[in-house]
Structures are given as C-alpha cells and as structure tokens.
Amino acid sequence: MENVLEKTKFPTIEFEVYGEYALFSDPITRVGGEKCTYQIPTYEALKGIAMSIYWKPTFTWFVDAVRVMNPIRTERKGIRGHLYDDPDPQLYYYMYLKSVKYQVRAHIEWNLHHPEFAIDRNSGKHISIAKRYLEKGGRRDVFLGTRECQAYVAPCVFGEGCGTYDDIPAYDFGFMLHGFTYADEAWNKATKNRMTSNFWFPTMKYGIVTFPRPEECPRHRNLGKMDAKTFPVRQEEIEE
Numbered sequence: 610m611e612n613v614l615e616k617t618k619f620p621t622i623e624f625e626v627y628g629e630y631a632l633f634s635d636p637i638t639r640v641g642g643e644k645c646t647y648q649i650p651t652y653e654a655l656k657g658i659a660m661s662i663y664w665k666p667t668f669t670w671f672v673d674a675v676r677v678m679n680p681i682r683t684e685r686k687g688i689r690g691h692l693y694d695d696p697d698p699q700l701y702y703y704m705y706l707k708s709v710k711y712q713v714r715a716h717i718e719w720n721l722h723h724p725e726f727a728i729d730r731n732s733g734k735h736i737s738i739a740k741r742y743l744e745k746g747g748r749r750d751v752f753l754g755t756r757e758c759q760a761y762v763a764p765c766v767f768g769e770g771c772g773t774y775d776d777i778p779a780y781d782f783g784f785m786l787h788g789f790t791y792a793d794e795a796w797n798k799a800t801k802n803r804m805t806s807n808f809w810f811p812t813m814k815y816g817i818v819t820f821p822r823p824e825e826c827p828r829h830r831n832l833g834k835m836d837a838k839t840f841p842v843r844q845e846e847i848e849e
Contacts (some may be wrong), residue, residue, distance in 0.1 A: 619716035620736040621673070623767040624743050626658055627710035628760035630684070631753035632703060636786060636806075645704040646754065648681050649811065650711060652820050653788030654754045659715045661749040662762060663739040666840045667726040668717040669794055674819045676712040678772045683707060709753060714767045722793045725842050740764065774816035782811045787826045792837040796824040804835040 633651050634644040652672050659670040684707040689698045717739075719730050742748045743764050753760045774780060787807040795801045808828035811818050 619671075619718055620732045621714055621716040622659070622662075622736065622739050622743060623712065623714050623765055624662070624762050625678075625710060625712050625765040626655075626751065626753070626760050626762045627678075628753045628758055629708060630758045631706040631709045631760075632758055633706070633754040643701045643703060644755075646683065646706050647785055648706070648782055649677060649813065649818055650675055650754070651786050651788055652807075652823075653786070655711075655713055655715070656788060658713070658747075658751055658753075658760070658762065661751045662747045663735070663742045664748075665726070665729065665735070666720060666723050666793075666838070667729040668735060669720045670715050671718055671822065672820050673714045673716060674767070674817055675714075676767065676772055676817045677774055677813065678710040678712060678770070678816075679708055680773045681706065705758070706753075712765055712767050712770075712772075720793065722795070722837060723840065726840075772816040774813060777816070778814065780813040782813070784808060784828075785811055787820070788823060789832075790823050792835040794823075795837075799831070800829075802834060802836065804832040806830045806832055 631646065631650070632644060633647040633649070633654050635647055655672045655675055656670050659672065664670065684705050686703050686705060688701045688703050717732065717735060720726070743762060747762050751760045751762050752758050785808065787809045790796070790800055790805040790807060792800075792802050792804065795803065795805075799805075805823075806829070807823050807826040808830070809821060809826045811820075
C-alpha cells in the first residue's frame with residue numbers, strides 16, 4: 610500500500626471502528642423522510658466517534674484520515690415511522706452500508722475560543738486519557754452516523770492489515786458533505802457566531818481518504834446564527 614498520509618505534528622490517536630450497519634446520510638435525501646447513505650464516512654461522523662471516545666471543551670478533534678477496510682456494500686431496509694398520533698405509520702426505506710470497518714487517525718488542537726480552559730492544555734495528559742478510554746471501548750456510546758447503527762472501537766496501527774481497496778490508485782466520490790463548524794469552532798469573521806456546513810470532493814487513494822481541515826473545504830454554507838457554548842470550569846476535571 611502506498612504511503613499517502615503524512616504524520617501530523619500534533620498528538621494523535623489511531624483506532625478502528627466497526628459495525629454491522631452504518632448510515633452517513635446525505636442531507637438531500639432527508640427531505641422526504643427517507644435516508645440514503647454516502648459510500649464513505651463523513652468527517653463529522655468520525656469526529657463524533659472521536660468525541661465519544663474522549664472529549665473536553667479544552668480541545669477540538671481533527672480527523673486526519675480514514676482507511677476503508679471492508680468492501681463498500683449497501684442494504685435497503687424498510688423502517689416504520691414512529692409518530693405518536695399516527696395509527697398507521699408510513700413505511701420508509703433507508704439505504705445502509707453493510708458490515709463496515711474503518712481505521713481512523715485523528716489529533717487534538719486547543720480550542721482557543723475557550724481561554725478559561727488554558728490551564729488544562731496538557732496534550733500528553735489528554736492523549737493518554739483518550740488512549741485509555743479507547744482501550745475500554747470509549748467513554749460514551751459509539752455509533753456509525755446514526756443512533757441505530759451501534760459501533761465498536763479499538764486501538765490499531767493505521768495502515769496495518771489488508772484493506773479491500775489497497776491496490777486501487779484513486780476512487781472519486783463526487784460532491785459530499787464534510788461536516789459542520791459550530792460557533793465555538795469558528796475560524797474567521799464569516800463563521801463567528803454562525804453554524805456553517807462544509808462540502809468537498811473526496812478521493813480515496815489506495816484505500817485512504819485524507820480529510821482537509823474544515824476551513825480548507827472548497828464550499829461552505831451559512832446555516833444561521835448560533836451562540837457559542839459556555840462550559841463551567843470544574844477544578845477536579847482539570848486535575849483529572
């Protein structure tokens with residue numbers, strides 16, 4: 610497998626995440642109540658998994674890359690709508706990914722929007738805690754895109770083992786959602802006190818999709834005003 614990913618200078622963790630089903634839904638397909646998955650995980654979904662392993666407002670997770678280990682297969686399932694006042698729920702069809710497994714590399718960077726946590730900026734401490742939680746399966750429930758798609762995480766060495774697409778030079782996925790930027794993650798005046806969606810054109814090279822940073826995505830859309838979150842500073846958590 611060609612080495613298409615450079616090491617970041619920031620502290621990183623590497624883990625595998627796997628499950629029976631995954632649904633990384635395209636926002637366009639949500640309008641009619643039915644969902645259709647993308648072929649690969651979104652940056653936002655993988656960031657959420659990293660946060661489920663371990664997170665504090667002191668830092669922000671950045672996903673560097675994902676390696677697709679299993680064949681990309683889909684399965685269509687009929688889902689009954691759950692409306693309390695509807696005696697005859699409608700049947701919706703969701704398109705899921707089937708039997709998925711990914712290797713993920715992510716790193717942390719300090720969230721400078723929360724200067725109250727400056728005293729907690731100890732990268733060695735946070736990465737060590739994240740790795741301990743990773744060995745135990747994460748701090749919170751892990752799922753692949755949507756709550757019904759339960760997932761499991763475990764430590765791994767990124768690039769080890771055989772992946773289905775290791776010998777394929779390039780695989781394009783077209784226009785795709787990258788993720789969301791919230792008010793306390795803004796990178797310029799245009800995203801300050803706003804919620805922003807980011808889009809890009811991913812290409813998988815030798816089984817690996819390397820993610821740009823949110824601000825490097827070629828397309829952005831302002832979704833409206835949003836206040837930055839505030840968090841209480843607990844001394845016992847800082848000393849954890």
